[in-house]
Amino acid sequence: MSGNTVTQPNSASCTPSRAARELGLKRGEFDLAVNLGHIRTVPDEGGGGLRVTRTEIDRLHTEDGFPGTLKQRVEAVGTKDGAELLAVPLGRFTRLARLGVVVPVTFYLNRYRAVVWLYLAEELRQFAADENNAPLLRGRTSAGLRQQLAEGLDLRPRTWRGRHLGFLRRRAGDHPWACAAAVASQLDAVQIAEIVQDPYERAHLNRFRPSPPAHGAPGSPAAHLAERLSMAQDPGEIGWLRADLAQAVGEARARQPAPRPTLGRAAPGHGRPTPGHGRPTPGHGRPASAPAPTEAWELTHPTLQTAAQQSPPESEEPGRSRGLLSRLMRRSA
The missing domain is CATH 1.10.10 (Arc Repressor Mutant, subunit A)
Structure with a gap:
């Protein structure tokens, strides 16, 4: 990892709020120190964001002029x-x-x-x-x-966005999709869909997309204004970000392809599933015109489709149909 985020596990760690108190910083100053790379963090194994190790807090405490020098850096x-x-x-x-x-x-x-x-x-x-x-x-x-x-x-909004993108990239470290998501965070959904057309890649990208800086309650006018400031506005800026996102996604795709659902395999010795097995009944779960999941899967597998077309029809019991037809004809006579 690069920048201010390290990956070594450390059980002796604390939350950002507690780390800020121990370092004599306000929460905004702490966040700025993390963004600038003055405080190194580790991922929270429980998925709760970032944490600060006890070793990092001790390192900062032993710096010359602490806490004044640290506060001066983030003033x-x-x-x-x-x-x-x-x-x-x-x-x-x-x-x-x-x-x-x-x-x-x-x-x-x-x-x-x-x-x-x-x-x-x-x-x-x-x-x-x-x-x-x-x-x-x-x-x-x-x-x-x-x-x-x-x-x-x-140019204040644009120059701030450029700087903030640098912060997000530092936090992403060397994770390819997180780096791409940092760029995507400054483009709207339409722009992203035009560049990342694969829905599975788009969904994977959104998993790592950082939220805009929090200002006000979610959904409030202040929050909407902060979100607008976080999105690229100038055509030149948008064009640069689009090109950067396309390159970042290409690199992420080459290094770590986005996960996709695993298709089921047919049982050995059976080219097609048993009729009615695993399919929704007509009028339940899908439109009548839409192919069933097994049919849609076969359409993408020509080998199975050809084998199904060449397989002989199932044999009937000899004389069963003819005997039934004869009895019906005698009854109607």
Whole structure:
């Protein structure tokens, strides 16, 4: 596995909530630390998500400057504090963010359901300290960029999605279908169905598809808004994700084919099932025009179909039909 997820089993582990308390982090800070790779996690064997081993907690406790250094790495600030860190006016910081120069690391919805973008304070300090960025902080914005901003250009959602996709890929590690599902999480169902046309592969992909960041109660307006922010919107972005998903699914298919239902085998010595055995009666369980499961299976197996056509009809008892017909004719005479 790569990134922040390891697979070694460890019985001495705890839930994310408890790990956050022991590390002196708020739950949002803990999740951000996991996404950034500062805290390594292990899969929960019970299927309940992720856990943190006691060894990992002890490692973080022994780092120099703990817990201050860890909290500094995950400190996220809004636009106002971000402008102060860059020593620029609030309007310039917003323009830099809308142009994609500085990239949000997360967001939340305020009481008015407005999106509030947050930025890593450590990244902003590094950005301000780099002399190569001085023209962006002090120079005049070009006329072309000013025109795009006036027309409503805002790359914050897209740059955040790109960053969030990196987080999801880190969590997926080297699992091929989980990596593909990370890409699929930013495309709608129609786009996915066009690329992954096999229904079994699509179902397997959905097993690993991560949920969008939780904001508000499920089904609430805030939750719907967060889900929309998580989905690609720009045609160029959608095209890139479609190509990436096709490649990821192809690699997953080659490494680990999606599971499919196992077809039953006919009993030895019988080319066809016994009539009425294992089939639904007419009008029960399927339309009359639809082939029965055994018939549909035979249609995909020409060898059995040919053998069935060439097999002789079952023998009748000699004279039984003729004797019955004679008695009926004498009775009617």
